[in-house]
Amino acid sequence: MDRQEAIEFLLEHYEAPRNKGPLPDADVVLPGGNPGCGDVVTIYLKVNRHQDAVERVSFEGEGCTISQAAASILTELAQEKPLSEIEGMDYNDMIDILGREVVQSRPRCATLALGTIKAAIKKYRRDRIREELGEGAPVEDVPERFEI
Amino acid sequence: MAEYVNPDVLVDTEWVAQHLNDPNVRVVESDEDVLLYDVGHIPGAVKIDWHTDLNDPRVRDYIDVDDFERLMSRLGISNDTTVVFYGDKNNWWACYAYWVFRLFGHDHLKVMNGGRKKWIDEGRPLTREVPSYSRTEYRVKETHREIRAYRDDVLEHIGHPEPREKQIQLPSDHALVDVRSPGEYNGELLHMPDYPQEGALRGGHIPGAVNIPWAKAVAEDGTFKSADEIKQIYESAGVTPDKDIIVYCRIGERSSLTWFVLHELMGYPKVRNYDGSWTEWGNVVGLPIENPAAEKAEKTAG
Numbered sequence: 001m002d003r004q005e006a007i008e009f010l011l012e013h014y015e016a017p018r019n020k021g022p023l024p025d026a027d028v029v030l031p032g033g034n035p036g037c038g039d040v041v042t043i044y045l046k047v048n049r050h051q052d053a054v055e056r057v058s059f060e061g062e063g064c065t066i067s068q069a070a071a072s073i074l075t076e077l078a079q080e081k082p083l084s085e086i087e088g089m090d091y092n093d094m095i096d097i098l099g100r101e102v103v104q105s106r107p108r109c110a111t112l113a114l115g116t117i118k119a120a121i122k123k124y125r126r127d128r129i130r131e132e133l134g135e136g137a138p139v140e141d142v143p144e145r146f147e148i
Numbered sequence: 149m150a151e152y153v154n155p156d157v158l159v160d161t162e163w164v165a166q167h168l169n170d171p172n173v174r175v176v177e178s179d180e181d182v183l184l185y186d187v188g189h190i191p192g193a194v195k196i197d198w199h200t201d202l203n204d205p206r207v208r209d210y211i212d213v214d215d216f217e218r219l220m221s222r223l224g225i226s227n228d229t230t231v232v233f234y235g236d237k238n239n240w241w242a243c244y245a246y247w248v249f250r251l252f253g254h255d256h257l258k259v260m261n262g263g264r265k266k267w268i269d270e271g272r273p274l275t276r277e278v279p280s281y282s283r284t285e286y287r288v289k290e291t292h293r294e295i296r297a298y299r300d301d302v303l304e305h306i307g308h309p310e311p312r313e314k315q316i317q318l319p320s321d322h323a324l325v326d327v328r329s330p331g332e333y334n335g336e337l338l339h340m341p342d343y344p345q346e347g348a349l350r351g352g353h354i355p356g357a358v359n360i361p362w363a364k365a366v367a368e369d370g371t372f373k374s375a376d377e378i379k380q381i382y383e384s385a386g387v388t389p390d391k392d393i394i395v396y397c398r399i400g401e402r403s404s405l406t407w408f409v410l411h412e413l414m415g416y417p418k419v420r421n422y423d424g425s426w427t428e429w430g431n432v433v434g435l436p437i438e439n440p441a442a443e444k445a446e447k448t449a450g
Contacts, residue, residue: 007186014187065183105199106182 006099010069017068019058019075026056028124032116032146039063041071041113045120049128053082059113066106070098071113083121089114119146150375153415157408158372159258161267164232168192174229174281177264178245179236180401188274190234190267194223194281196245198401213288216252224281227254227289234260234267238363238370244404246412247421253290259408262371269369295411297394297420299428303435305394306356311436316355323391325382326357327406328398328426333359335439348430352439354396358385362402365409378414389416396422396429 001009022029023044031042041061048055057078059071074094078086091111095103103110123142130137152158167173168191175193177185185195196202201219204211211219225231231249233242239259246257260267268274297305305324309316318324331337335351353359364381367373373381387393393416397403400423411419422429429435 007183010183011186014183064181065187066181069183102183 001099003099003101006102009073009099010066010102013069013072013076014065017072019056019072019079020060021058022060023056023058026058028120028127030116030120030123030144030146032112032119039067039109039112041067041116043075043113043116043120045117045124047083047124048080051082052084054078054080054086057117061113064106064109066098066103066109067112070094070103070110073097074113074117078117083124086117087121089118091115116146119143150379152375152413154412157258157412158261159232160261161270161272164190164234164260164267165272167232172228172230173232174223174225175232175234175260176223176242176245177235178233178241179264180241181236184236184264186276188276191273191275191277192279193234194279196223198241198244202245202248210248210251213252213291217286217288220254220286221284224284225254226284226286228256229284230256230258232258232260234263236264238265238366238405239263240362240401240405243408244401247295247404247407251292251296252288253292262369265370295407295420297396297422299422299424299432299435301420302354302394302396302422302429305392306354309355309436311434313436316436316438318356321391322356323387323393324354324357325385325387325393325395325403325406326353326359326397327362327395327403328353328359329361330359332398332426333357335441348398348426350430350437350439351441352430352437353426354429355436355438357396357438358387360385360387360406362397362405365406372409372413375414378409382410382414389414391418393419394422395419396425398426399423400425 023046025046026044027047028045029042033040040063041059044058046056057075059075061068061071091114094111094114095107098110126140126142164175175190176196177189177193178196178198179185182197202210231254233246235242242259242263246259249257305322306316306318326333333353360382365373365378393410395403395406400421403421403425407419407421410416
């Protein structure tokens with residue numbers, strides 16, 4: 001993908017975002033913020049427990065073009081994916097998906113959605129352990145908000 | 149009612165609308181959000197990406213004269229072209245680009261008052277069509293080092309104090325203006341509120357600096373305040389036209405706006421922008437700082 005194709009790819013998602021809006025039955029709702037432009041992205045995650053995979057994921061947010069386009073692109077990629085696959089994604093992967101040449105100077109904008117969805121999965125896993133072992137279970141605490 | 153000393157450096161949106169087809173005028177968009185230009189821009193406007201067009205990351209400095217000439221030629225700007233900047237975020241990056249152009253000695257520069265937001269709020273047209281202009285043979289005739297302060301200039305400006313001195317007084321004919329938010333100035337934050345707290349190892353400000361946030365000079369609609377209001381804001385803090393003044397922020401973009409207000413609009417003769425700003429000063433070994441938040445915490449603990 002050359003620079004112009006990457007710009008068009010991002011703008012297309014910015015102007016017609018996929019999966020934008022709340023999920024009423026989400027297992028986890030996690031707000032994230034905020035790289036260089038005052039960006040906010042809230043991830044709504046519904047998990048297929050049997051397959052340990054994403055059942056639906058959506059987002060709401062405001063901010064710069066890159067952060068909002070990245071949230072749209074990521075939520076499109078993440079539908080029905082195993083949670084482990086998303087957990088294994090590196091921030092560099094995200095930058096490559098979006099178009100390195102365009103977003104490399106704005107890595108925080110580009111990776112806000114990924115960081116937030118990973119934090120949402122972490123919260124989901126903690127909540128399941130607590131569900132199984134009770135509130136007093138010794139599990140790692142997860143912040144209620146992801147900050148990059 | 150006082151007028152700006154140099155009202156010609158500012159144009160309104162209507163002036164720009166009237167000059168869209170003027171071959172002697174080049175409208176330039178410079179934003180923090182690097183894709184905004186691609187979402188839509190003023191018809192005929194070209195883009196300057198402050199990060200990739202104006203900086204040379206190999207030396208953490210601006211591009212050199214040759215690269216600036218190449219950039220101007222590529223954008224179809226000749227030595228006589230009037231360049232009008234506008235952008236997002238109250239024209240921070242527009243003023244930053246303006247300051248860099250002035251560093252390289254371009255004479256005919258203006259800022260569109262109110263920036264991109266005002267143009268859009270007024271329902272004026274945007275386009276995604278990227279214009280193409282004939283290349284020019286741009287030549288830098290002189291550079292203006294006198295509007296830029298380096299770290300050593302700032303150290304000299306504050307009187308080369310003994311780093312561990314508790315109270316540092318600036319020479320009486322000098323002023324140093326920290327244009328960041330009060331939280332950054334006081335050492336509670338390393339960056340603007342809601343932005344990632346990064347960039348410097350220490351919080352606080354350069355000794356002797358007064359805090360006049362950049363936004364004080366800007367009205368709610370993003371246009372610059374009147375000359376009377378601006379005069380009152382700066383002079384009440386001891387920043388008067390007779391002084392040798394240095395302004396700084398975190399990376400030099402917000403202070404470019406304050407430099408524009410004082411030096412260009414208000415005609416203060418001696419104003420320099422310290423673009424190394426807090427990201428440099430806050431990290432340098434051996435340079436003194438004042439950190440009111442830390443001092444307060446020490447007193448409370450003690």
